[in-house]
Amino acid sequence: MSRSAVNRCMLAVAGLVLLVGGVLLLAGGFDLYGRIGLGMPSWWPLGTPGRPVVSTASRTRWTDRAWWWPTVIGVLVLLVAGVLWWFFAQLRRSGPSTVDLPVPQGSGVALRLRRRALAEAVETETLALPEVARARVQLTGDRRGALLRAVVRLRASGAPDELVERFHTGPLANARTSLGLPDLPVDLRIRGAAPRRKSAPEPPRVL
Amino acid sequence: MTAESPDAAPRPSRGRRPRAPRTAGAALIAVVVLVVGGGLLYDVIAVRTGHPARRWRAELAHQLAARHLDDIRVRIGAGGAVLFGLWFCWLAFVPGLRRWLPLRRPGTVIDRAGVAALIAARARELPGVDAVAVRVRRSGTRVTVSGAADPAGVQRELRAAIARVPLAGPHQLDVRVRRSSVPER
Numbered sequence: 138m139s140r141s142a143v144n145r146c147m148l149a150v151a152g153l154v155l156l157v158g159g160v161l162l163l164a165g166g167f168d169l170y171g172r173i174g175l176g177m178p179s180w181w182p183l184g185t186p187g188r189p190v191v192s193t194a195s196r197t198r199w200t201d202r203a204w205w206w207p208t209v210i211g212v213l214v215l216l217v218a219g220v221l222w223w224f225f226a227q228l229r230r231s232g233p234s235t236v237d238l239p240v241p242q243g244s245g246v247a248l249r250l251r252r253r254a255l256a257e258a259v260e261t262e263t264l265a266l267p268e269v270a271r272a273r274v275q276l277t278g279d280r281r282g283a284l285l286r287a288v289v290r291l292r293a294s295g296a297p298d299e300l301v302e303r304f305h306t307g308p309l310a311n312a313r314t315s316l317g318l319p320d321l322p323v324d325l326r327i328r329g330a331a332p333r334r335k336s337a338p339e340p341p342r343v344l
Numbered sequence: 345m346t347a348e349s350p351d352a353a354p355r356p357s358r359g360r361r362p363r364a365p366r367t368a369g370a371a372l373i374a375v376v377v378l379v380v381g382g383g384l385l386y387d388v389i390a391v392r393t394g395h396p397a398r399r400w401r402a403e404l405a406h407q408l409a410a411r412h413l414d415d416i417r418v419r420i421g422a423g424g425a426v427l428f429g430l431w432f433c434w435l436a437f438v439p440g441l442r443r444w445l446p447l448r449r450p451g452t453v454i455d456r457a458g459v460a461a462l463i464a465a466r467a468r469e470l471p472g473v474d475a476v477a478v479r480v481r482r483s484g485t486r487v488t489v490s491g492a493a494d495p496a497g498v499q500r501e502l503r504a505a506i507a508r509v510p511l512a513g514p515h516q517l518d519v520r521v522r523r524s525s526v527p528e529r
Contacts, residue, residue, distance in 0.1 A: 141363055144370035145436045151373045152432025159425030166413040166422060186414035193409045206392055213385040220378045227367070291458060293465035296508040301449055324362075324451050326444065329458025 140226065147223070162190070232279045239317040252276040255312060256285075262308035263287065268295030270330060276312075285312060286324045293330045300327060362453055364440030369432065442482060446512040456480040459509055463487060466505040470498055474524060484516030495521040 164170065165183035177184035182195055199205040235249040256274045263272040271290040278284050291300055304325060313321045384401075391397050411418050444453040460478040463485060467476040472493035479486045485506060489498055499519045506517050 140367075141365040144366040147370045147373050148366060148432045149436035151377075152429045152434075152436055154429070155425045156429025156433060159422040159427075159429055162413065162418060162422035163426065166415075166419050168414075183413060186412060188413055189409050190411055190413065190418055191405075191408040193405075196405060196409070206388070210385065210388060210392075213381050213388065216377060216381040217385060220374045220381070223370070223374050227371075291462075293461045295462070297447070297454055297458075297462070298508050298510045301447060301452055301510065305449070322451060325449070325453070327447075327452070327454040327458055329455065329461035 143223070143226070232277055232282070236276070236283065236316060237280055238315075250315070255315065258315075259285065259287070259308045259312050262311065263289060263304060266300065266303050266307065268292045268300065274308075280316075280318070283316065283318060284322050284324060285309065286326075288326045288328065290328045290330065297327055301325070361439045361446055362441045362444055366435055366440070369435045373432070445480075445482065445515075448510045448512050454509060454511075456482075459485065459506075462509065463502060463505055467498070467502060470501055473498070483514075484518060486518040486520070488520045488522065490522040490524040492523070493521060495519070 161183050165188065166186055168186050169175075170177045170184060182188060182192065232252070234253070235251050236255070238248040238250050240246050240248050253276075256276045259276075260272050260274040263269060263274065268291055269289055270292050273288045275286045276283060277286060287304070289300065289304070291297060309321075309323055313319055387398050387401050441453075443455050443457070445456060445459065446453050457480070460480045463480075464476050464478045467473055467478070467487060467489055470489075470493055472491045473489050474491035475489070477488040487502055498521055499517075502519055503517055506515065
């Protein structure tokens with residue numbers, strides 16, 4: 138499961154818990170069940186406006202059972218451990234620093250390429266394309282989950298269709314050949330030139 | 345991550361939008377759960393090992409038992425919970441990254457400000473154009489040109505300019521030419 142999917146699941150679970158809890162509290166507080174003539178069973182604690190939010194009786198209902206405190210502590214431990222796992226998953230680097238390159242069978246050689254080196258090579262080639270003002274390239278993931286991420290700033294006189302074609306036939310094709318990954322997925326983001334055009338360079342500051 | 349898994353990438357996914365990773369929202373929830381859960385865990389274990397409960401937990405239990413459902417604070421709190429719940433669900437299910445428009449090549453996007461800069465730069469080069477205002481929305485672009493330019497010519501040139509941006513989805517171009525006898529500014 139990708140990081141985005143985990144984050145979105147967390148948001149969905151928290152949102153649904155808050156939404157359902159808030160709606161149930163509001164329905165009890167404004168006596169919704171009484172107004173629409175829906176008789177809630179008497180065991181439902183949030184049925185009428187006069188009920189407390191969490192009565193002492195419901196809070197201490199199971200405190201004398203043997204399973205109650207181990208369950209509470211276990212659930213809290215799981216919750217805290219899950220959140221700590223999430224934090225460390227954010228800090229973890231997104232893969233090893235090198236990528237294995239394919240070598241001929243039986244040569245007995247292991248060939249590794251630093252991801253940073255490949256990213257810099259692609260960056261240099263991208264910067265050499267016409268009308269490109271800036272480029273930032275990253276290679277993430279291991280060999281199976283490799284992804285090339287590029288953010289390219291295009292000058293206002295450039296053409297995005299030409300840039301996309303040139304990037305695919307030039308830097309990206311070379312990276313795919315170098316890695317031996319013909320289907321290396323790419324995440325290319327094209328940005329425009331900075332919107333403000335400075336009419337003249339700033340004069341040097343003299344102290 | 346906006347990445348598609350490698351085996352899903354070759355699928356011809358025209359107009360597939362990138363999805364925001366939602367790190368900030370998840371971090372907010374993580375911090376709240378960590379503080380509340382950790383504090384509660386600490387106090388429950390302290391009580392189980394013979395220490396008295398902390399003031400905040402006794403006070404919280406007392407307030408929850410004393411306040412009724414029609415109490416104004418309970419209603420405000422419940423309303424806030426509903427609003428936060430709706431917001432989190434919105435964040436969870438909506439793709440986000442509205443500033444990026446997908447291009448025809450899978451995995452390629454361009455930002456709306458970039459499209460606006462390209463169109464504005466092209467429009468400024470046209471003869472008889474004094475001022476240009478470009479607004480790029482997700483569904484279309486509105487260009488307002490003021491000057492003595494020929495509307496049909498401006499429209500034709502800008503249509504050619506936006507055709508050079510290989511957008512994945514349908515995109516409308518709306519060009520308006522305003523006559524300005526006095527040049528603006």
